[in-house]
Structures are given as structure tokens and as C-alpha cells.
Amino acid sequence: MNVASHEHYLRRSLELARAAWGETHPNPMVGCVIVEDSQVVAEGFHARAGAPHAEVMALAKLGRAPKAGAILCVTLEPCSTHGRTPPCVKAILDSGISIVVVGALDPNPAHAGHGLDLLRQAGVEVIEADGDLAADCADLNMIFNHQVVTGEPFFSLKLAVTANGKVAERPGASSVITGPEARADVMRWRRLFPAIAVGAGTVVADDPQLTARLPEGTWCPRRIILDGKLSSVPSKGNFPKVYSDDYRASTLVVTAVGSSPSRRAMLAEAGVTLSELPADESGRFPIADLKKLCAKEGLTGVYFEGGAIVARQLLDGGALDHLFWYESPKLFDKEDAPAAPPLASFSLHGKRSIQFGPDLLTRGYLT
Ligand SMILES: NC(=O)c1ccc[n+]([C@@H]2O[C@H](COP(=O)([O-])OP(=O)(O)OC[C@H]3O[C@@H](n4cnc5c(N)ncnc54)[C@H](OP(=O)(O)O)[C@@H]3O)[C@@H](O)[C@H]2O)c1
Numbered sequence: 001m002n003v004a005s006h007e008h009y010l011r012r013s014l015e016l017a018r019a020a021w022g023e024t025h026p027n028p029m030v031g032c033v034i035v036e037d038s039q040v041v042a043e044g045f046h047a048r049a050g051a052p053h054a055e056v057m058a059l060a061k062l063g064r065a066p067k068a069g070a071i072l073c074v075t076l077e078p079c080s081t082h083g084r085t086p087p088c089v090k091a092i093l094d095s096g097i098s099i100v101v102v103g104a105l106d107p108n109p110a111h112a113g114h115g116l117d118l119l120r121q122a123g124v125e126v127i128e129a130d131g132d133l134a135a136d137c138a139d140l141n142m143i144f145n146h147q148v149v150t151g152e153p154f155f156s157l158k159l160a161v162t163a164n165g166k167v168a169e170r171p172g173a174s175s176v177i178t179g180p181e182a183r184a185d186v187m188r189w190r191r192l193f194p195a196i197a198v199g200a201g202t203v204v205a206d207d208p209q210l211t212a213r214l215p216e217g218t219w220c221p222r223r224i225i226l227d228g229k230l231s232s233v234p235s236k237g238n239f240p241k242v243y244s245d246d247y248r249a250s251t252l253v254v255t256a257v258g259s260s261p262s263r264r265a266m267l268a269e270a271g272v273t274l275s276e277l278p279a280d281e282s283g284r285f286p287i288a289d290l291k292k293l294c295a296k297e298g299l300t301g302v303y304f305e306g307g308a309i310v311a312r313q314l315l316d317g318g319a320l321d322h323l324f325w326y327e328s329p330k331l332f333d334k335e336d337a338p339a340a341p342p343l344a345s346f347s348l349h350g351k352r353s354i355q356f357g358p359d360l361l362t363r364g365y366l367t
Pocket residue numbers: 158159160161166167168169170171172173174175177198199200201202203205206226227228229230231232256279282283284285286287305306307308309310311313
């Protein structure tokens with residue numbers, strides 16, 4: 001039996017896994033179906049950390065012993081060790097299922113393949129996905145995969161760029177680059193990541209909300225503002241939305257040791273959390289230290305949304321793990337329009353492209 005005959009069921013399992021989009025951190029999203037006589041007879045997905053795993057949920061939904069020849073299709077290798085729940089390998093063996101189709105291996109090198117070995121040793125036929133299907137199953141858990149292997153948060157940068165490589169019309173100017181379809185896609189990624197980060201310049205120029213506004217509702221992840229000198233905190237006038245809206249308790253301002261005590265007091269009074277990092281004489285702290293801070297905060301992934309100065313540090317400092325590059329057909333022709341490095345200068349692997357209206361998203365992992 002080969003995996004091609006199971007692609008349809010594994011694709012359905014992927015769809016189920018996505019039902020918990022952004023809900024499972026620090027765990028992966030996983031979906032599972034049980035198939036009997038070419039029919040899906042039970043479905044499951046991992047809803048959140050601590051909730052039953054997808055395989056266990058599907059077996060429970062079935063509510064009886066699977067028929068002889070039943071197939072279990074799951075997007076991620078079944079776990080073989082005791083976490084918060086008993087190992088899924090045991091649940092599968094106890095159920096008597098004799099064929100298991102798996103989308104992606106456990107990314108943790110200490111466990112990868114172990115669950116499949118145990119199943120095979122017990123006489124279960126194990127079929128592993130390959131090609132695009134395997135890549136889709138692995139890509140679903142980009143944040144989990146990175147965190148589990150490196151122990152560090154997954155840093156991803158989103159850039160919207162004109163056809164001539166510009167990220168704004170003029171320095172500090174709020175500029176619309178992409179169309180509504182691409183902006184809707186950004187909302188989806190905002191919903192996935194546990195945190196979004198921008199520099200002080202973007203807060204001043206755009207006054208963004210940094211929330212995920214989706215048809216099913218609004219969601220606010222942890223909002224991180226990089227602001228060494230607290231220049232995004234106005235001494236008079238209106239506070240930016242990230243410091244004054246209903247979600248302001250989700251905002252974390254990372255500033256330099258010794259930054260303005262009066263501005264710190266204003267943020268504290270507004271209910272905004274502040275963290276400090278040692279910085280150089282220009283008030284900038286190293287991105288590597290920010291990564292450590294995010295890890296301490298329990299954040300497994302951060303979606304950076306610019307602006308140009310933050311992007312440059314991520315790219316130059318080697319701290320970037322993944323890039324979302326939305327290219328619009330627009331042109332900004334002012335000489336002082338800030339530019340991004342050309343896409344060709346990034347060595348991306350696992351590259352994917354998708355068109356959103358007039359804009360093209362290219363995304364991939366940095367080596
Ligand atoms: N095209 C896009 O995808 C996109 C996305 C977002 C924003 N933008 C545009 O980009 C422009 C804003 O970008 P920008 O480059 O001016 O600003 P930015 O990158 O958003 O913020 C830069 C400022 O953040 C603070 N900062 C950044 N890194 C820091 C660090 N490591 N330590 C301490 N503080 C740090 C610094 O503030 P101080 O200098 O005060 O210390 C720095 O000047 C706007 O025009 C906006 O519309 C474009």
C-alpha cells in the first residue's frame with residue numbers, strides 16, 4: 001500500500017488540525033481520521049495543550065473497536081513518551097488498528113521515528129508521507145518544530161515590499177503597500193503566532209492595533225514593542241492604540257536599561273508591562289537578548305511586522321528563522337523611500353508562493 005492512496009484522508013486530517021490554529025502552543029496542531037472501507041468513520045484534532053491528542057480523540061469518537069483493516073491517518077508521528085497524556089502509540093496498539101499513515105516525523109531528534117519503530121515492532125503497517133504532503137504536514141507546525149529542536153522561539157519577519165523593493169513611501173510615513181487579500185492573510189498569521197513585534201518607529205508612524213481581526217472575531221496576541229528610548233510614548237496627546245486599547249495589558253514594551261523614568265511611569269499607569277535589556281549607547285539592545293527574553297516569557301514564536309530598522313537587525317544578526325515577503329506591483333519612486341534587501345539575497349528553503357489578489361507572497365525558512 002502506498003501513501004498516494006491515503007492522500008485524501010491525510011489532507012482531511014490537515015484540515016482538522018487547522019481547526020486549532022493558534023490554540024495549541026506550546027504543542028503542535030495535529031489532526032487524525034480513522035478510515036474503514038474507504039469511509040472516514042471518526043475524526044479528531046488536538047484542541048489545546050493538555051487536551052487529548054488527535055489520535056485519542058478520534059478513537060474515542062469511534063466509540064468501539066475499529067473494524068479489521070481500519071486505517072488511522074495522522075498528520076504527526078504518534079507520541080511514544082508520557083507527557084501530560086499517555087502515549088498515543090499505546091492507544092493505537094490497544095485499539096488493534098493495524099495500518100497507520102503518518103504525515104510528518106516528530107521533529108525532536110531524540111524521538112523522531114521512535115513512535116513509528118514501536119508501531120512496526122508490534123506488527124502495525126506504517127506508511128509515511130513524502131513530497132509535498134509531508135512538507136505540508138511539517139510546515140503546519142513551523143513554530144513547534146523550531147522550538148522543540150532549538151529550545152528557542154521561532155522568529156519570523158513579515159515584510160510588504162513594492163515591486164522596486166520599498167517598504168514605505170518616505171521614512172516614517174504610513175504607507176499602504178498590499179491589497180485587502182494579502183492583508184487578510186496577515187491577519188491569519190497574526191492569529192497563529194503567540195506574539196507580534198514591531199519597532200517604536202512603526203508604532204509612531206502607523207499606530208497599529210496589532211490584533212488579528214478575522215471574520216470569526218478579534219484576537220490579541222502578546223504585543224511586543226522594541227523601544228530602547230521609549231520614543232513611542234508621547235509626553236502629551238493621545239497614547240498609541242497598543243498602550244491604550246482594551247488589550248493594553250497584552251502589550252510588552254522592551255526598553256533599554258536607564259530609559260526615561262517618567263515615560264516608564266506613564267506606561268505602568270496605563271497598565272502596560274515593561275522589560276528592560278542592556279543596550280548600547282544608541283539605546284539598541286541585541287536581538288539575541290530579545291530572543292532570550294521571549295523564551296523566558298514562554299513565547300514559542302514571534303511574528304515581526306517591521307519596520308525597516310527592526311527588519312535590518314533581524315536580517316543582519318542571524319536571528320531570523322522564517323520570512324513572509326509580500327510583493328506588490330506598486331512602485332514608490334521617492335529617493336528617500338526606505339528599502340528592504342532584495343529577496344534574492346535571502347537563502348530560503350521550503351519556499352512557497354501564493355498569490356493574493358495583485359500581491360505575491362513568497363515565504364520560506366532561513367538556513
Ligand atoms: N512594509 C512593511 O512591511 C512595513 C511594516 C511595518 C512598518 N513599515 C513602515 O516602516 C516605517 C517604520 O519603520 P522604521 O524603520 O522607521 O521603524 P521601526 O523599525 O518600526 O522602529 C525602529 C525604532 O524602534 C526602536 N528599536 C528598534 N530596534 C531596537 C532595538 N534593538 N533596541 C532598542 N530599540 C529598538 C528604535 O527606536 P529609537 O530610535 O527611538 O531608539 C528604532 O529607531 C513606517 O513608515 C512604517 O509604515 C513598513
